[in-house]
Amino acid sequence: MKNYMKLEFSAISENEPFARSTVAAFCVRLNPTLDELSDVKTAVSEAVTNCIVHAYEGKGGKITIECEAEEDVLHIRISDEGKGIEDIAQAIEPFFTTAEEEERSGMGFTIMQTFMNGFKVESQKGVGTTVAMTKKFGGNKETEVKAHAQ
Numbered sequence: 001m002k003n004y005m006k007l008e009f010s011a012i013s014e015n016e017p018f019a020r021s022t023v024a025a026f027c028v029r030l031n032p033t034l035d036e037l038s039d040v041k042t043a044v045s046e047a048v049t050n051c052i053v054h055a056y057e058g059k060g061g062k063i064t065i066e067c068e069a070e071e072d073v074l075h076i077r078i079s080d081e082g083k084g085i086e087d088i089a090q091a092i093e094p095f096f097t098t099a100e101e102e103e104r105s106g107m108g109f110t111i112m113q114t115f116m117n118g119f120k121v122e123s124q125k126g127v128g129t130t131v132a133m134t135k136k137f138g139g140n141k142e143t144e145v146k147a148h149a150q
Contacts (some may be wrong), residue, residue: 003029003069011052011061011080019065020044026067027074032137039115040074040135046108047078047131055082055129072137079130085123092121 005026009015020041027040044065051063066077085091092109113119118134 001070005065005067007065009063011056011063011082013049013052015063016045016048016052019048019063023065023067023076027069027135027137030069030072030074030137032135036135036137040076043112043115043133043135044076044078046111047076047133050108050131051078051080051082051129055080055084057083074135074137076133076135077130078133079128081128084125084127085121085129086125088121088123 003026005022007019007022009019023044024037024041027037032040048063048065051061052058055061061080061082064077064079066079068075092113109119109121112131112133115135116133117136118132120132121129122132123129
């Protein structure tokens, strides 16, 4: 059975821990390992921080998180209504940042891609951005079982 959750909150830095904890709590029923749960929390933190820093430039706005869980897969969509991304291909390149004055590393999208099994960015200039991520749980467990069976 699918489970669904939608969360809207103000794009302020105080809400980043709330967002990551809420998504983590939602996916607990999928029985993630501690490492898998940490991956999800980190990816959500990066996506929410991108909304706050880049989409709204710290001036506030609205962030929406939608999660859907089915069997052992979590789907996450994090959206803003900010300024949008002009060149997505450039934005997802490691070390690229539009906030150099804030000493940002430009690794947010790279971290999201690395920690999740699926990753996609959709954006429209002046309309906003949506980051869609997927995490399949249990991959490490299967590997461990196979390793012990040999």
